[in-house]
Amino acid sequence: KPQIFSGVQPTGNLHLGNYLGALRKFVALQDQMDCIYCVVDLHSITAQLVHDDLKSQTRSITAAYLASGIDPVKHIVFNQSAVPQHAELAWIFNCVARIGWMNRMTQFKDKAGKDRENASLGLLAYPSLMAADILVYRATHVPVGDDQKQHLELTRDIAMKFNLDFAKKIKEIGKGVDITVGDQPVHAFFPMVEPLIEGPAPRVMSLKDGSKKMSKSDPSDLSRINLTDDADTVARKIRKAKTDPDALPSEVDGLKGRPEADNLVGIFAALSDRTKADVLSEYGGQQFSQFKPALAELAVNVLSPVNAEMRRLIDDPAHIDAVLKDGSERAGAIAEKTMKDVHEIVGLL
Ligand code: AQP
Numbered sequence: 001k002p003q004i005f006s007g008v009q010p011t012g013n014l015h016l017g018n019y020l021g022a023l024r025k026f027v028a029l030q031d032q033m034d035c036i037y038c039v040v041d042l043h044s045i046t047a048q049l050v051h052d053d054l055k056s057q058t059r060s061i062t063a064a065y066l067a068s069g070i071d072p073v074k075h076i077v078f079n080q081s082a083v084p085q086h087a088e089l090a091w092i093f094n095c096v097a098r099i100g101w102m103n104r105m106t107q108f109k110d111k112a113g114k115d116r117e118n119a120s121l122g123l124l125a126y127p128s129l130m131a132a133d134i135l136v137y138r139a140t141h142v143p144v145g146d147d148q149k150q151h152l153e154l155t156r157d158i159a160m161k162f163n164l165d166f167a168k169k170i171k172e173i174g175k176g177v178d179i180t181v182g183d184q185p186v187h188a189f190f191p192m193v194e195p196l197i198e199g200p201a202p203r204v205m206s207l208k209d210g211s212k213k214m215s216k217s218d219p220s221d222l223s224r225i226n227l228t229d230d231a232d233t234v235a236r237k238i239r240k241a242k243t244d245p246d247a248l249p250s251e252v253d254g255l256k257g258r259p260e261a262d263n264l265v266g267i268f269a270a271l272s273d274r275t276k277a278d279v280l281s282e283y284g285g286q287q288f289s290q291f292k293p294a295l296a297e298l299a300v301n302v303l304s305p306v307n308a309e310m311r312r313l314i315d316d317p318a319h320i321d322a323v324l325k326d327g328s329e330r331a332g333a334i335a336e337k338t339m340k341d342v343h344e345i346v347g348l349l
Helices: 014-027 055-067 085-096 099-102 106-112 119-133 146-165 167-175 231-239 259-271 274-285 288-314 317-346
Strands: 003-008 034-039 076-079 141-142 175-182 185-190 194-196
Touching: 003 055, 003 106, 003 119, 014 034, 014 055, 014 259, 014 288, 034 055, 034 317, 055 076, 055 141, 055 175, 055 288, 055 317, 085 119, 085 146, 085 185, 099 119, 106 119, 119 146, 141 146, 141 259, 146 167, 146 175, 146 185, 146 194, 167 185, 175 259, 259 274, 259 288, 274 288, 288 317
Parallel strands: 003 034, 003 141, 034 076, 141 194
Antiparallel strands: 175 185
16 A cells, blocks of 8 residues: 655645645545655754744644544654654765755755855755655655655655665665666665645645745735635635736636636636636636636635634644644654664664
8 A cells, every 4th residue: 555645844824835735635645545644843943943833833733734634543643853763864864865966956945045055954954854754654655736846856866876875785684675767676675756746736826926836935925825814814815816807718728828817727626626627617708806706715615614623623732732642653653663674774783
């Protein structure tokens, strides 16, 4: 059975991009696979070390997981720092990965900005920790938004180099499987992870600029729909979303060169589990003045129950802490087994 791993950082309010790119996919995968969903608190200190209240942010992301419909009994929900094997495997991966690989990451370039010499070492090594998060469970599939594609390619590079560097030892201890990567046969301890990115809204864009991704750190609150926004705010933000003056096209091809229209149609499709073509077969030819109220109604219908349940859960931190404790014990048991093998493979006494 394929094993799923994914995570969300406890940095600020979750938005519709996180919901469609991550949470909604997490929920959909629960029936088919074993899932491990993590609140990646160690990642959140790479860009900004000091947070006002990291503990309550961690609880709030956990509440969003549960409110979206993730089942923490059938699956595993926990916070990264509670399972120290993530950081331990990340150290080993720091020694596998090359500095040049990290320097090429677009997220590092974006977040470090011009003053790269002054960025934290943790920000540079972020993808190494992300690879460890996934591979410490030897997970095979990772549901993420499109922005994480490059990091997942790097995870594959790290797994491949580890498998090749330690091929002899992996064979010796009998813990690998024979796979083929491209044309190359590899005796792999770590699997080659597959990203699960597809869907009508793999990259939800800002409501104010169709060329920028919807993001927690955008200074304009009107650029995103937060999961904590009430119904009136959601409707107002959709009403004020940037659009062009033309009517909606009847075919998906007609969305080319119209990033704002494409974004809103993609959001509609993802929220209603339809394709963009299907949405356009209903709304093609209509003006945004007709489409936006329909989108607002849909968004409120989908997000309001999540919002209400999140609020209820946030008022019960003891319950959230118990979920995280149980999840970290179960995750820790799996991670410990992997690290026992990794110690053997690397030759740590
Ligand atoms: N706009 C988006 N569209 C689709 N998916 C998205 N994700 C984020 N933004 C979009 C997906 O959400 C998951 C969790 O993201 P994260 O918390 O690890 O951090 P992030 O990607 O850095 O989120 P932000 O909002 O963009 O934060 P800032 O502003 O700090 O950069 C991931 O699966 C991500 O792909």
